Amino acid sequence: xxxxxxxxxxxxxxxxxxxxxxxxxxxxxxxxxxxxxxxxxxxxxxxxxxxxxxxxxxxxxxxxxxxxxxxxxxxxxxxxxxxxxxxxxxxxxxxxxxxxxxxxxxxxxxxxxxxxxxxxxxxxxxxxxxxxxxxxxxxxxxxxxxxxxxxxxxxxxxxxxxxxxxxxxxxxxxxxxxxxxxxxxxxxxxxxxxxxxxxxxxxxxxxxxxxxxxxxxxxxxxxxxxxxxxxxxxxxxxxxxxxxxxxxxxxxxxxxxxxxx
Numbered sequence: 001x002x003x004x005x006x007x008x009x010x011x012x013x014x015x016x017x018x019x020x021x022x023x024x025x026x027x028x029x030x031x032x033x034x035x036x037x038x039x040x041x042x043x044x045x046x047x048x049x050x051x052x053x054x055x056x057x058x059x060x061x062x063x064x065x066x067x068x069x070x071x072x073x074x075x076x077x078x079x080x081x082x083x084x085x086x087x088x089x090x091x092x093x094x095x096x097x098x099x100x101x102x103x104x105x106x107x108x109x110x111x112x113x114x115x116x117x118x119x120x121x122x123x124x125x126x127x128x129x130x131x132x133x134x135x136x137x138x139x140x141x142x143x144x145x146x147x148x149x150x151x152x153x154x155x156x157x158x159x160x161x162x163x164x165x166x167x168x169x170x171x172x173x174x175x176x177x178x179x180x181x182x183x184x185x186x187x188x189x190x191x192x193x194x195x196x197x198x199x200x201x202x203x204x205x206x207x208x209x210x211x212x213x214x215x216x217x218x219x220x221x222x223x224x225x226x227x228x229x230x231x232x233x234x235x236x237x238x239x240x241x242x243x244x245x246x247x248x249x250x251x252x253x254x255x256x257x258x259x260x261x
Contacts, residue, residue: 016077040106048114052078097126110143116214128229147249148216155180231256
């Protein structure tokens with residue numbers, strides 16, 4: 001069963017093919033996750049796996065992967081990508097707060113800042129409780145989330161250029177801009193992403209807008225949250241290269257171990 005609250009914040013993922021073209025090249029988390037996967041035996045669970053950006057490369061290294069996402073279209077795109085590969089990956093359409101997987105895992109991870117989709121204290125607790133139930137004894141949970149520094153939270157509420165990419169589905173260059181508004185009471189950043197499609201002369205001929213809202217969690221708040229949900233924090237880094245966290249961080253990478261209740 002999928003909570004309808006989470007399906008209301010998926011507009012950014014409604015075109016899985018274009019999403020893949022824009023994002024699939026980034027695999028910065030992969031070496032770090034390979035390192036931890038090599039220490040474990042048994043099925044590895046990729047939560048909010050999307051189109052398999054990290055799931056597929058890890059499976060290509062010989063690990064047994066289970067990819068979980070609540071977006072059916074993203075999972076269909078993931079399945080298409082592995083059709084021509086000699087890989088077996090179990091793809092499951094499930095809500096991460098109420099996982100129902102017929103196994104326990106030594107390693108569960110959630111990348112792409114996906115934990116920020118869980119906006120309330122209740123949903124964060126439900127997520128961590130669900131993960132805890134599906135980890136083996138001493139199992140490890142790894143995730144990343146954006147660091148709530150002043151620069152991150154005080155982004156302009158006017159259009160700000162982000163990046164450019166080529167969308168091969170329409171053979172157009174696309175300039176990406178963002179507009180953001182931060183609600184300090186809820187700790188939620190409301191983003192509008194504008195993708196401006198250009199012709200060969202650089203003129204904008206089409207524009208697409210999507211919205212997404214993301215919860216920010218502060219370091220001490222995260223420490224209490226994990227502790228109260230029976231996780232021991234083994235490491236906290238500012239990036240996937242294991243750099244110690246600092247005030248100028250843009251990310252928080254957590255490595256946590258399950259504690260038995």
